[in-house]
């Protein structure tokens with residue numbers, strides 16, 4: 001049997017979540033043919049995990065400057081892009097022009113110009129691009145889609161989504177490349193792309209206009225000094241710093257084998273420091289953002305993201321003309337799987353914690369929607385997503401339309417990109433002025 005050939009670019013914390021199932025559970029149908037990264041040390045670490053832990057031979061490893069050579073020599077059918085956000089477009093476009101299909105991690109890219117370039121390359125080549133929006137595949141979030149599609153609360157007119165990142169997971173974005181707008185597009189693109197995609201998909205709607213505010217009020221040197229935490233800003237990084245022993249924001253890269261292999265060992269060859277002080281000077285992203293979105297079909301979203309919260313999760317309220325759905329997801333902090341293996345813990349004992357959906361129909365008592373317990377990384381989403389990526393039995397058409405192509409990938413990032421533009425201009429921004437995304441379409445499901 002011909003196996004499906006996959007090559008990966010970007011061997012940081014995330015790629016293992018796809019590589020491990022590919023070379024274990026789904027190895028009879030798929031083949032890992034090559035790895036590419038900026039850091040030879042990270043490539044070596046991945047090959048060492050393949051051979052020592054995953055019972056798989058080492059695969060050819062290519063530096064970032066040899067990506068095209070990897071495509072020529074290893075002939076992948078699909079390139080999986082897991083590199084730093086601002087590099088996605090370059091690898092997507094080169095892979096498409098080499099005749100490959102692409103699966104890219106979110107966000108598809110970080111700004112409007114790069115987005116237009118991806119859409120043009122897809123159009124020129126006709127190849128398939130998918131965005132790995134694992135949020136869609138988590139059972140609770142799929143259930144919300146099902147309830148809305150079944151008309152349980154009638155037509156939805158407005159959504160309120162508050163997302164909280166805590167001082168562990170949220171702080172982690174301020175330690176490294178995500179803290180630079182040029183590399184991540186800010187958290188409104190890097191992180192919120194998940195949330196904007198979820199709302200686009202739940203409502204089957206295409207965002208049209210955005211107005212936003214964004215501030216840096218907690219991280220960064222000035223904020224620490226202003227609230228009397230100046231002592232936490234005294235050292236450039238945490239690892240090996242005696243003064244940081246009691247610092248609650250400390251991350252010790254010598255503390256685990258995964259941190260050492262992935263990040264500490266690759267510092268010299270890539271210049272990537274994974275544990276920089278979150279109270280340093282050069283942070284140019286926001287840690288609190290709020291925005292309003294108007295969709296082409298009239299719905300509105302009120303959204304906020306806070307990255308310095310004592311708890312992590314989200315609260316979503318959907319208002320329909322036959323009732324309201326409240327969806328709570330407060331399931332504890334998670335950093336990525338390569339460095340913090342583990343499962344979501346769902347505490348169903350109280351409505352303040354855990355994950356639940358409550359429906360409030362007009363003129364009727366409210367009720368909790370029964371759900372099986374969620375297990376596995378990212379609320380069970382990663383396993384389901386991998387099955388659909390790697391299993392030959394996975395149906396090409398998913399009943400909940402959870403596969404997102406390049407246009408749906410664009411519809412999500414453009415909310416954040418327009419948000420950043422709106423913050424700069426202090427004005428509402430029309431998404432069509434950034435990227436003219438199928439002006440005739442009114443529903444997300446009309447987009448690839």
Ligand SMILES: NC(=O)c1ccc[n+]([C@@H]2O[C@H](COP(=O)([O-])OP(=O)(O)OC[C@H]3O[C@@H](n4cnc5c(N)ncnc54)[C@H](O)[C@@H]3O)[C@@H](O)[C@H]2O)c1
Pocket residue numbers: 009010011012013014015036037038039042064082083084085087105106107132134190270272336378
């Ligand atoms: N959907 C999810 O739940 C989820 C979770 C984590 C990360 N992600 C996404 O996965 C991607 C990787 O994130 P991560 O957590 O692994 O980050 P990371 O910082 O651990 O890894 C990034 C990797 O990109 C490599 N890189 C940087 N510049 C490069 C270049 N020019 N060419 C090739 N490689 C380059 C780095 O060397 C590093 O190995 C990001 O786009 C992120 O948004 C998604």
